[in-house]
Structure formats: structure tokens, C-alpha cells
Amino acid sequence: MDKNIVTSARIFADLEALSRAVVEDSVRAANEAVGARGRCLIALSGGRTPEKAYELCSTEFRAKMPWAKTHFFWGDERFVPADDPKSNYRMTRESLFRHIPTPPENIHPIDTNFPTADEAARAYEKVLRGFFSDAGPSFDVMFLGVGDEGHTASLFPDSPALREEKRWVVGVTAPIEPPVRISLTFPILRRARVTYFLLAGAEKQGVVATLRKNMDAGTQKLPVEMLHPEGEVIWFLDRAAAGETGAALHG
DSSP, X not given: OOTHHHHOOEEESSHHHHHHHHHHHHHHHHHHHHHHHXXXXXXXXXXXXXXXXXXXXXXXXXXXXXXXXXXXXESEEESXXXXXXXXXXXXXXXXXXXXXXXXXXGBOOOOOOSSSHHHHHHHHHHHHHTTOOSSSOOOSEXXXXXXXXXXXXXXXXXXXXXXXXXXXXXXXXXXXXSOEEEEEOHHXXXXXXXXXXXXXXXXXXXXXXXXXXXXXXXXXXXXXXXXXXXXXXXXXXXHHHHTXXXXXXOO
């Protein structure tokens, strides 16, 4: 668990301001990656919170991203068809990919057209291994959320996937709908060069308070606390998630 959730989380007035800050930082990181290594590899998150950031990226910041040299992946996916309303890929396609000039071959969704989630996971691991080695940094930029019970990607409390040390992608069963999912695991998630955690809304106050309490106590019980990112970590919270009611903001 990175200590900056306690000491230096970036806190914004609302989701709009939070999203704008995330996009500004990701545009900077993407251009730096292309300048240094010739390409940028981004892992996207599903859920409601990042959707606004994707929309901003495809409109106001559209001209600032190196789309032709950026590849997109997903940290997790629901085991549903690609056109299902619950699909992470579908949300991102509607909010981002329909509006930007990224070459189709640069978009790498988790293919759910397999008999089982585990087969889908093994196929996606092959895709990832075409881009990453067994050591060193993985994604240049990773977007992650945190669930009310502390899950990140689709790694939930008590999941056997939390103990996975070799496989990069596994099929998992979640305690929420839809229950069957595919998730990247810690061995590949923790190697991102920069990880953005996005939390917005009053419903996140509980998990933020738990994270801060656990950090103060020196305990690490939640999946997100077990991740231990190796690169830079930036926590983006809106005031509601942070439990702030005053005017002072930290971002």
C-alpha cells in the first residue's frame, strides 16, 4: 500500500476536476513514453469514474495524445459479450475509441469469445507477453479503481487470484454482478511505470477511511493494499470520496 493515500493524495472539488487532472498527467506520461521508447502502453479501467476522463481525452485533449504510437489494454473485464452494457471494453469504445484516430491494431481488448473465463485469460496473457518481458516495467500508464470492499482490477478479498505469482491473467469469480470476470494479477499489475488510482463519490469515503486507518496501523488487508506498485503511484480523489467538506483542496 503506497503511503501517499495518506500523505499526498490529490484531492479535487468534483469528478470533472479530478478527470481533467488525470488526463493532463496521462497525456504528459504518454508523450514522455513515446519520446523515450517510441511507444506508450496504457492499461484502462472500467467502471463509472474513469469514463469522464476518457471523454475528456477524446475531445478537449484529443490533439495532445500520440494516438498512432499508443497501445491500449485492460486491467480486467467482465465475462460478457463485447457489446453487453456491462462490458468494460464497450464503455471505453463508446467514450473514447469512437472519437480518436488510434489504429485498430493498437487496441487490445480482452476477448471474451471463449467457452470459459480461464481460456479467455490464457489467450490474453499471450497477447501481453508479446509486449512485456518477465522482468522490468510493464505498462507506461495504468488506470485503476478501488471498490467499496477494497478490490482493484477484479481482484476481490479472499480471491485465490491474490496469491497468484506466475500467471499474469486469470479467470475469477466476483461477489458482485457480473460474477465471472477476467483480471490481470499482481505480477504484471505492480510493474507499471505509473499507476493512477481514481476514486470519486461519497460512497468511497468508507474504503478511503479504511485505507488510511490500515496505513496508520501498519496493516495491509485489502487487495489494493497488497498490490505494492513498483513505479510511481498517484491517488486522485474528489472531495466527496476524501470526506472533505471544507474549501481546501490538495490538487
